[in-house]
Amino acid sequence: MPGKQLAMVIDSSRCIDCKACMAACITANAVPAGYNRNWVKDAEPDLAKGAFRGHFQPGGCMHCDNPTCVAACPTGATFKSRDDGSVVIDRGLCIGCGNCIPACPYGARFRNPALRKADKCDYCAARRAQGLSPACVDTCPTKARVFGDLSDPDSEAARLLAENKGRLVRLVASGTDTKPNMYYLGATEPRNWPVEPAPPTAMAAMTGLVDPLVKAAVALSGLGVLAMFGRQLFTKPHPPHDGHDHTPDAQASPGKQAGSGGAERPDNRF
Numbered sequence: 001m002p003g004k005q006l007a008m009v010i011d012s013s014r015c016i017d018c019k020a021c022m023a024a025c026i027t028a029n030a031v032p033a034g035y036n037r038n039w040v041k042d043a044e045p046d047l048a049k050g051a052f053r054g055h056f057q058p059g060g061c062m063h064c065d066n067p068t069c070v071a072a073c074p075t076g077a078t079f080k081s082r083d084d085g086s087v088v089i090d091r092g093l094c095i096g097c098g099n100c101i102p103a104c105p106y107g108a109r110f111r112n113p114a115l116r117k118a119d120k121c122d123y124c125a126a127r128r129a130q131g132l133s134p135a136c137v138d139t140c141p142t143k144a145r146v147f148g149d150l151s152d153p154d155s156e157a158a159r160l161l162a163e164n165k166g167r168l169v170r171l172v173a174s175g176t177d178t179k180p181n182m183y184y185l186g187a188t189e190p191r192n193w194p195v196e197p198a199p200p201t202a203m204a205a206m207t208g209l210v211d212p213l214v215k216a217a218v219a220l221s222g223l224g225v226l227a228m229f230g231r232q233l234f235t236k237p238h239p240p241h242d243g244h245d246h247t248p249d250a251q252a253s254p255g256k257q258a259g260s261g262g263a264e265r266p267d268n269r270f
Contacts, residue, residue, distance in 0.1 A: 005085035005150045006063065006123055007181040008137075009160045012188040014144035015040060015056040021136035021145065025060075028124055028135035035110050037061070037121040038136055043189035055189040058144060060136070061108040061121035062171075062180030063087045068197040072103035078118065084149070085181065091117050099200035105173040106180075106194055123147070150181070160185070173197065 017040050025037050038060035045054045063086045070078050070087070077093035078100050080086070094117040101109045101118065112119035124134040132138070137147045148157030161168065161183060169184040170177075173194040 003085065003151065004083065005181060007085075007148070007150045007157055007183065008060070008123075008134075009146045009148075009157045009183045009185065010058055010188075011144050011146075011185045012055065012057045013186055014142040015058050016142060017042065017056040018141065020139045020141060021058060024135035024139035025121070025124075028127060029122075031119075032112060032114050035112070035119070037108075037119070041190055041193060055187075057184070057188050057190065058136075058140075059106065059108075059171075059182065061087065061104075062106055062178065062182045063121075063123070064181065065179035066177070068103045068105065068176065068178055069100040069109065072099045072197075072200050074099060086123055087120075088122065089118050089120065091115065094118050097200075102198035103200060105176060105178060105197050106171075 019040055022036055022038055022040065025031060029037060031037055038058065041057045041059060043055040043057070065080075065085075067078075067080060067087050070080060072078075074097065075093045075095055077090045077095070079088055079090070081088050096111060096116040096118065098111050098118070101111065104120075109118055109120045111117070121134075124132070124136075127133070127135060133147055134145075137145045146156050146160055148155030150158050150161065152158055153162070164185050167186050169186070169188050169191070170180055171182075171184070171188075171191060171194050172178065172180065173196050175196050178197075
């Protein structure tokens with residue numbers, strides 16, 4: 001596997017829904033009240049099969065290999081990092097349009113009301129810069145979340161994938177596989193919650209409006225050019241207006257006075 005690919009491997013059977021991962025993320029990343037960068041979904045127990053315990057499934061941004069949010073961003077603020085394979089938001093380029101939010105099948109993005117920018121999990125970039133793991137990984141009391149570089153065979157994440165090849169689950173929308181880099185071990189539930197990425201309605205509306213306007217402007221410009229050309233073609237030219245009389249008599253030499261019988265007058269010019 002060329003280059004780094006950071007990923008998370010989750011054994012959701014270990015999750016006890018304590019939500020310590022969510023609280024740690026909010027604290028570490030100053031997530032505004034009412035918003036979350038990660039979550040724990042739950043599935044009701046299947047009593048018909050004799051299951052008396054529900055299932056809890058931690059999640060967050062999947063840092064996909066084929067992220068639909070990247071294609072939805074009009075400024076290039078959202079992109080997949082060549083350094084570590086994570087999906088990044090450059091806040092300096094983000095204009096807060098929100099196009100990327102419905103383009104994510106996992107609902108992993110939101111508009112940060114304080115920053116007025118798109119926001120999501122970044123694997124705790126500030127902590128990683130200090131050599132620490134993401135806050136959700138460090139805080140999980142049952143170690144349901146494992147984080148690492150899949151290109152490094154010695155990383156715990158890579159080892160777990162190698163040991164559980166036949167048990168890996170990727171959660172994908174029914175019609176769009178974004179190739180998420182969050183792997184689940186075993187019978188994780190629920191599985192049917194990812195949705196089809198929606199085209200950004202604001203961008204679609206803008207495109208639908210701007211395209212006809214551009215075409216109309218070009219058409220009007222063309223008609224204007226044709227009108228000017230026709231006017232020049234069918235209009236009789238006018239004599240020049242330079243303030244001088246261009247009649248034949250006025251063309252006599254400066255030393256002659258028209259009507260004087262051709263007699264020369266002294267030229268008093270210096």
